Amino acid sequence: MKAPQAQKIAKELNSHDHIRIDHYYWMNDRENPDVIEYLNQENDFTEHTLTHTKGLQKTLYDEMVGRIKQTDMSVPYFYHGYYYFARYEEGKEYPIYSRKKDSLDNDEEIMLDVNELAKDQSYYQIGAYEVSPNNKLLAYAEDTVSRRIYDIRFKNLETGEILEDKLANNGTSLAWSNDNEHIFYTIKDETLRTAKIYRHKLGTDQKNDVLIFEENDDTFYTFVYQSKSRNYIVIGSTSTMTSEYQILDANNPLGEFQIIQPRTRGLEYGIYDYKDELFILTNHEAKNFRLMKTPISNPSLENWTEVLAHRENVLLEDLDIFENFMVLSERENGLTQLRVISSDNHVDYYIPFEEEVFMASSSLNPEYNTDIFRFGYGSLTTPSSVFDFDMKTKDRTLLKQQEVVGGYDPKEYHAERKYVTTRDGVKVPLSLVYKKSLKADSNDLLLYGYGSYGSSMDPYFSSARLSLLDRGFVFAIAHIRGGEEMGREWYENGKLHNKMNTFNDFIDCGDFLISEGYTTKEKLYAMGGSAGGMLMGVIVNERPELFNGVVAQVPFVDCVTTMLDDSIPLTTGEYDEWGNPNEKEYYETILSYSPYDNIKEHDYPAMLVTSGLHDSQVQYWEPTKWVAKLRDHNTGSKPILLMTNMETGHSGASGRFESFKEIALEYAFLIDLTNK
Structure with a gap:
């Protein structure tokens, strides 16, 4: 031939x-x-x-x-009264997203059985899902074509009913307001750029949704999420070199968004709310980024003060904030290190790792009021692992390591x-x-x-x-x-x-x-x-x-x-x-x-x-x-x-x-x- x-x-x-x-x-x-x-x-x-x-x-x-453990489950994480996890059943292609109230000993509530949703589709993907603040409703984004164009659907978690609301032509970012009636979401333009943020009220037609923000610079895309504290709806706009954020009180979905710092070409920043302040990870006069903070009441650049200075050989990549600690993801010499600092600055140390070549990263840490930091770890020879780390005692607990069925000896x-x-x-x-x-x-x-x-x-x-x-x-x-x-x-x-x-x-x-x-x-x-x-x-x-x-x-x-x-x-x-x-x-x-x-x-x-x-x-x-x-x-x-x-x-x-x-x-x- x-x-x-x-x-x-x-x-x-x-x-x-x-x-x-x-x-x-x-x-x-x-x-x-x-x-x-x-x-x-x-x-x-x-x-x-x-x-x-x-x-x-x-x-x-x-x-x-054959190396995959077919009946398997992710490590549950606790958020807002529930333990959430995904599990797989033997022979099935897709996950089952579930939760248990208060305790892992309680009955399982299946939120989405993706195997059922995908059974008549040649392609199916859940891009994201978010549970409403009252824990009763689920919004999820599904793609049935593989063009990364999602429809947002809604499910009543108490009755199992799929609601009539359907939001077409979306990205994967979405955020509930705290009234459980409104959701903010993105719309893609003809070039598949997420260009608009809309507000939808449950029970209404999408054509009546309110345009909240339009990103008119076609080199930017926009996204929306709820902050870790659940106090704010955050709209972000970003390009390769520039970013801009604006926030809204999540209890007031009909209110006006407040811009943190208007976009300035070359200025990148990310925001993390903590009580009445914002911590800001930024490249402002800092090529490898530094950590600053500002009062939420007056958050523009002139009010930013330094928390951690720029370093020539260390790239500041990410931040997790807790009530008593913060954890920084810092990349040095090609490897990510996890640095723990107490809120009173009396404690400052790195989580130790022994291998010459490894990868470490923050995992799901949705709760503020905890001294437990969850992180992922692995290497070219160590299967992906999830640890809980006590930031006070420095004790770590291995919760799960990827099982290689049939046997695997890293030695x-x-x-x-x-x-x-x-x-x-x-x-x-x-x-x-x-x-x-x-x-x-x-x-x-x-x-x-x-x-x-x-x-x-x-x-x-x-x-x-x-x-x-x-x-x-x-x-x-x-x-x-x-x-x-x-x-x-x-x-x-x-x-x-x-x-x-x-x-x-x-x-x-x-x-x-x-x-x-x-x-x-x-x-x-x-x-x-x-x-x-x-x-x-x-x-x-x-x-x-x-x-x-x-x-x-x-x-x-x-x-x-x-x-x-x-x-x-x-x-x-x-x-x-x-x-x-x-x-x-x-x-x-x-x-x-x-x-x-x-x-x-x-x-x-x-x-x-x-x-x-x-x-x-x-x-x-x-x-x-x-x-x-x-x-x-x-x-x-x-x-x-x-x-x-x-x-x-x-x-x-x-x-x-x-x-x-x-x-x-x-x-x-x-x-x-x-x-x-």
Whole structure:
């Protein structure tokens, strides 16, 4: 079976007196039956090419699913008189969201059985849910298409009745007022940007809802939530570089919102209410952020006073406030530390962790009046764990650790941290994990990366990954610039005009792994998704000989054309990340690395590219066009494959087992290339 040959129809694209010819622009039309036919042909070709791996795919899938404890339950958390939890039943794809009043010994109240809600849907996801202050009503957001467009539905938790109220075209943020009659929610515009906040009164038609706030700057999106104290409704507006918040007394839903600090370009802040004050996490004169506070009665910037000063080597990421303590999430040298400070400042210490490479984060902590702080912990070898930590006694209690069914011994695996000196002298952290029984000579190695939006790639545990490690793979995460692992400057040095640092860092990590004997060019593989898929696109253009195989998941690869089209979801909000190509300097910068625009005559590595027809983040036509053009310029014989999920979007399948079929396909593709 030969690879599909995409029809070429020349489309001239002219920007800044520079002409590009796009032969596959016609694919930008999901209503065109020729496009659907072509996607099906690509899927058939991938199925045919990988037919010989079907047995391996099934083996991998069975292994991955077999490690999951099928009848399972999350750690319950206490909030406003109830213990809340999610549980799974054997063989079922979706969670059951439940609660118990006052005590875990009391009867279970099922709020949502998602298996029932999803039974007639090819895709189903609960994006968020919120219980009313009187504990009697449930608002929940559901997506049945995988475009991240949600309908908000309401359920009477006392009678089980689904109310007639239905709010369409939403994001996932929503907030009840304390009168239990009003709810604030977001509406998406035609580009899927959350642009408006409405107030809905139960029992009325959505068309009568009141517009509370409209975000007219198309580089911002807006959201709404109720504060931890339950005293305020908070509306936030944020872009890549700027934020603004306004609050309303939750007891007065018909009142006027008060702006905390009007937006100023480059000023970012987050708010946390505590009694009659607001604590503010901000980058005001502090690149790595600092902690300030201000009276709620007069909260503008001139009244902010410093609580914790800025530090050059520590990024202040998050804050949890309790009656007697606060817990700060601080990132230093690529790892997050949890710092506990008492309200009287007499106590100040870090929760100790022993592993060289780990990840720690605040978990659900919805209650103020407690000295117990809940946090999550894990590492490349330690399964995800949930702890309760007594901030007075410093005692910690392990509540739950992810169970790996069939047995798992972390002592059989080794994790380590290396630092790669890149071409411009910067040291990039590199996290690795492998089985201790591996021989010292070169091994198959999968290098993973992302490096965008200031999103840090923490060294997380994956039971599915064991299927690679147990077959002799080394797994590595390159903590490249564009993330925030090493602080805010790490992010800024991997965006806009500095974006090539992201790609060069990843390539230099690959070279390091070869030079240090971890692997060879014939055994080195790469993987990344979304903006990490862009990373994959650049590295195969820059150094196609460095990798034996590449998996690009829902890759953002047609960067110039997409960023010039502000009708495409999310484009305008990305200008501060990539630059606005309507300005010539940014057009030229993005064009210099855009994977689709820089395809050359190359012997490209074997590639598996995945996509989702309903993807709201990266439109399906980007990977589709990219694969067609890659094949047209490929001088070698290695396969370049496209697999489009015709029923899902950016995040893939919605069920907890279905997603493993996609991972099994990717792993089988890689393992097959090793000739094992």
